[in-house]
Amino acid sequence: MPMPTPDESPQLSAIDYRQLLDEVGAFVYTTDAHGQYTYANQLVLELLGNPPLQAILGKSFTDFVDIGEAGATLRETDLRVLRDGETIAREETNYIHATGESLTYWSIKKPLRGADGAIVGMLGISHDITAKKRLEDKVRQQKELLDAVLDNIPGLVYMKGANRRFLYANQHLAKMFGRPVDQIVGRLDSELMPPDVADAFWQKDLHMLATGEHYAGRESMFDATGQLRQFWSVVVPWSGFDGMPALIGLITDITELQRLKDELQRQAHTDSLTGVANRRSFFERAEHEFAHSRRHGAPLSLIAVDVDHFKQINDEHGHPVGDLVLQGFVQCCLDQLRAQALCARTGGEEFCILLPGVPADAAQAIAERIRTAVAAACLSPEHPALRVTASFGVTGLGPADPHFGAVYSRADRALYTAKQQGRNCSCLHHASEIATSP
Numbered sequence: 001m002p003m004p005t006p007d008e009s010p011q012l013s014a015i016d017y018r019q020l021l022d023e024v025g026a027f028v029y030t031t032d033a034h035g036q037y038t039y040a041n042q043l044v045l046e047l048l049g050n051p052p053l054q055a056i057l058g059k060s061f062t063d064f065v066d067i068g069e070a071g072a073t074l075r076e077t078d079l080r081v082l083r084d085g086e087t088i089a090r091e092e093t094n095y096i097h098a099t100g101e102s103l104t105y106w107s108i109k110k111p112l113r114g115a116d117g118a119i120v121g122m123l124g125i126s127h128d129i130t131a132k133k134r135l136e137d138k139v140r141q142q143k144e145l146l147d148a149v150l151d152n153i154p155g156l157v158y159m160k161g162a163n164r165r166f167l168y169a170n171q172h173l174a175k176m177f178g179r180p181v182d183q184i185v186g187r188l189d190s191e192l193m194p195p196d197v198a199d200a201f202w203q204k205d206l207h208m209l210a211t212g213e214h215y216a217g218r219e220s221m222f223d224a225t226g227q228l229r230q231f232w233s234v235v236v237p238w239s240g241f242d243g244m245p246a247l248i249g250l251i252t253d254i255t256e257l258q259r260l261k262d263e264l265q266r267q268a269h270t271d272s273l274t275g276v277a278n279r280r281s282f283f284e285r286a287e288h289e290f291a292h293s294r295r296h297g298a299p300l301s302l303i304a305v306d307v308d309h310f311k312q313i314n315d316e317h318g319h320p321v322g323d324l325v326l327q328g329f330v331q332c333c334l335d336q337l338r339a340q341a342l343c344a345r346t347g348g349e350e351f352c353i354l355l356p357g358v359p360a361d362a363a364q365a366i367a368e369r370i371r372t373a374v375a376a377a378c379l380s381p382e383h384p385a386l387r388v389t390a391s392f393g394v395t396g397l398g399p400a401d402p403h404f405g406a407v408y409s410r411a412d413r414a415l416y417t418a419k420q421q422g423r424n425c426s427c428l429h430h431a432s433e434i435a436t437s438p
């Protein structure tokens with residue numbers, strides 16, 4: 001069917017146009033050059049309180065509706081249209097004092113010109129976008145609220161898509177990467193981390209995306225300042241927007257917690273006065289070394305040491321000096337030992353030195369070296385005349401030793417012999433000697 005030409009289309013009367021304008025769903029009005037109504041559609045009349053059209057002619061919006069200070073802005077805008085001929089399209093929010101309502105419009109105002117081009121009035125079309133605006137405000141507030149929660153929980157939160165790109169990052173994660181959030185969102189994980197690290201994470205991610213399983217585990221990573229940090233990471237698969245799979249991650253920085261745990265563990269294994277291993281830690285490590293030497297047929301020696309007449313030192317110089325002597329004594333021992341040796345305080349003034357890989361004869365030579373160094377040392381600088389000696393019981397692991405306790409007992413007996421022999425000496429008990437003697 002051929003389309004009618006403009007000339008053939010039915011002519012609309014002024015009344016028809018008015019009815020049409022009442023139906024457009026927007027506020028439509030015209031004013032004269034002074035900003036006073038010359039026409040208003042039904043919606044405008046309803047807004048003004050339903051006066052007849054005749055009653056509003058020659059009057060302006062603010063004659064009907066009190067919008068307080070916003071009235072000045074409104075008049076200023078109208079002036080720009082009526083005086084300067086500008087077309088203005090902008091959002092306007094009017095607080096209606098009578099109802100306490102705040103209404104927001106998207107308003108277009110343009111000058112109406114006469115045949116000579118002079119401005120004779122203004123055409124205004126406004127859409128009520130209050131509901132849309134309220135919805136936007138609500139969404140914005142909810143986003144701000146969510147951001148406040150996610151940025152203030154003490155954790156690194158992110159969302160990553162199945163394409164390896166970050167969909168969300170909170171401020172803590174941004175700080176860890178040393179970049180603003182908008183430089184993280186949309187980026188590939190491999191752009192933010194060393195590729196091998198990103199690939200290792202991605203392997204885990206792939207598994208979760210494929211199986212829907214959750215992940216929880218410890219991870220470590222360098223932060224933006226180059227510090228190695230420890231994390232507890234929990235990752236949960238999510239079906240995502242429009243069914244696009246994604247992963248939600250919550251990472252807790254446990255660096256400090258781990259440091260405290262390590263420190264507590266160190267303290268639990270260390271003698272607080274001398275800084276060497278304590279008795280419990282010594283026996284744990286000794287059992288381990290015993291088993292290792294057995295398996296590999298490697299030598300293992302033990303030196304049991306006791307400071308001579310230590311009670312006398314305490315009695316003559318006081319307990320604090322006794323403490324200093326113990327610390328100085330340990331330093332003397334350590335100075336003579338290699339890193340593989342384990343020096344431990346097993347009692348008040350009793351020490352043990354475990355020597356993995358060292359045969360008994362060589363262990364006695366080490367004991368002698370320590371003994372000579374201790375006897376020559378000044379262990380308490382405030383008492384230069386104070387001389388300290390120690391006795392040493394030495395033994396090596398024997399084929400018949402059923403457990404480390406047997407080695408320890410033999411070293412202890414060797415130490416007793418050294419004490420019996422007048423102190424400040426070392427005594428070696430070979431495993432074979434003990435096996436043959438009752």
Ligand SMILES: Nc1nc2c(ncn2[C@@H]2O[C@H](COP(=O)(O)OP(=O)(O)OP(=O)(O)O)[C@@H](O)[C@H]2O)c(=O)[nH]1
Nearest residue numbers: 306307308309310311312314319320322323348349
């Ligand atoms: N200053 C100090 N003294 C300690 C500590 N632990 C134990 N002692 C003291 O060490 C002394 C050990 O004395 P004894 O077991 O009689 O041995 P000794 O005097 O060294 O004599 P012999 O071993 O036979 O040469 C005691 O006086 C304990 O009070 C400590 O941490 N600091």
